[in-house]
Amino acid sequence: MATLIQQNLQSKNAEFASKFDKGHLALPPAKSYLVVTCMDARIDPAAAFGIDLGDAHVIRNAGANARDSLRSIVISQQLLGTKEILLVKHTGCGMLTFRNEDARALAEKNLGSHIKSEVEALDFQPFPELEEAVRKDVQWLKEQALVIPGIPISGWVYEVETGKARQIV
Amino acid sequence: MATLIQQNLQSKNAEFASKFDKGHLALPPAKSYLVVTCMDARIDPAAAFGIDLGDAHVIRNAGANARDSLRSIVISQQLLGTKEILLVKHTGCGMLTFRNEDARALAEKNLGSHIKSEVEALDFQPFPELEEAVRKDVQWLKEQALVIPGIPISGWVYEVETGKARQIV
Numbered sequence: 001m002a003t004l005i006q007q008n009l010q011s012k013n014a015e016f017a018s019k020f021d022k023g024h025l026a027l028p029p030a031k032s033y034l035v036v037t038c039m040d041a042r043i044d045p046a047a048a049f050g051i052d053l054g055d056a057h058v059i060r061n062a063g064a065n066a067r068d069s070l071r072s073i074v075i076s077q078q079l080l081g082t083k084e085i086l087l088v089k090h091t092g093c094g095m096l097t098f099r100n101e102d103a104r105a106l107a108e109k110n111l112g113s114h115i116k117s118e119v120e121a122l123d124f125q126p127f128p129e130l131e132e133a134v135r136k137d138v139q140w141l142k143e144q145a146l147v148i149p150g151i152p153i154s155g156w157v158y159e160v161e162t163g164k165a166r167q168i169v
Numbered sequence: 170m171a172t173l174i175q176q177n178l179q180s181k182n183a184e185f186a187s188k189f190d191k192g193h194l195a196l197p198p199a200k201s202y203l204v205v206t207c208m209d210a211r212i213d214p215a216a217a218f219g220i221d222l223g224d225a226h227v228i229r230n231a232g233a234n235a236r237d238s239l240r241s242i243v244i245s246q247q248l249l250g251t252k253e254i255l256l257v258k259h260t261g262c263g264m265l266t267f268r269n270e271d272a273r274a275l276a277e278k279n280l281g282s283h284i285k286s287e288v289e290a291l292d293f294q295p296f297p298e299l300e301e302a303v304r305k306d307v308q309w310l311k312e313q314a315l316v317i318p319g320i321p322i323s324g325w326v327y328e329v330e331t332g333k334a335r336q337i338v
Binding site for chain 1: 172175177178179180183184186189192194196198199200209210213215217223225226227234237239241243244245247248249261264266267272275276279280283288291292293294330331332333334336
């Protein structure tokens with residue numbers, strides 16, 4: 001028995017597929033770039049960042065985190081030819097609202113103390129200051145031996161209140 | 170000096186922001202679910218899976234990989250209240266086209282042999298069969314002590330050739 005969320009995907013996708021005319025697009029991104037941004041529900045990267053279907057890889061996780069993205073970035077660059085990275089964090093990010101010890105206490109309370117060792121091993125990677133976090137992640141990417149050296153890596157802040165993006169670095 | 174890709178983001182975003190009227194949306198996803206899908210350039214999750222702005226977290230990486238998503242899923246569930254997971258892999262995925270040793274050899278050839286130890290330590294997590302990979306990742310998520318037990322976790326295949334999504338598990 002499908003859940004309401006599963007039914008929503010099925011019905012909306014049937015409508016989408018009935019008008020779909022982009023089945024010819026190639027696997028490698030046509031504009032050879034990749035975007036790293038947050039999983040936040042208030043971000044629609046295609047609309048907000050002007051990404052046409054087929055143009056760019058889009059990596060998303062909690063906080064637009066560079067470390068979590070490394071495997072995907074190496075695959076994007078080495079196997080699918082992308083040559084530029086845009087990293088976009090955003091105002092009002094959940095990652096600005098807690099510390100590791102808060103998240104660990106919450107998970108242990110909700111899931112039970114048997115998960116203590118697993119949750120202690122997990123770095124949730126929150127950050128206390130937005131623009132500094134953008135700069136740090138861009139710098140981290142530039143220092144990775146597995147990332148192509150010398151390519152453009154820019155860092156941005158997207159404002160969920162206004163829809164505006166501004167370049168930080 | 171902005172690259173053409175950076176200029177594209179700036180000009181398209183200015184147009185987007187000039188019509189933006191969703192600045193009131195709350196941080197927690199309104200429909201309390203999350204989608205894990207691939208970074209592939211041919212996927213627009215909002216359009217293809219019927220996700221309205223503000224409704225769901227969207228996690229994306231190479232291959233819609235469950236392991237890479239764990240930190241984000243725990244944050245989504247424990248701090249932002251999501252209660253259902255949809256994992257969507259797709260036809261024509263790059264992850265079906267190589268083995269770990271191929272990716273390692275390519276990276277070493279392109280980046281230089283000084284990255285050998287780093288690339289050897291990286292599991293690119295390719296998969297040889299699509300539907301089996303969907304089932305395995307759903308099963309893996311269900312077995313994680315850090316994922317809320319008993320919630321609906323469904324697995325899907327999206328066809329980049331037709332725009333159609335079908336439920337596998």
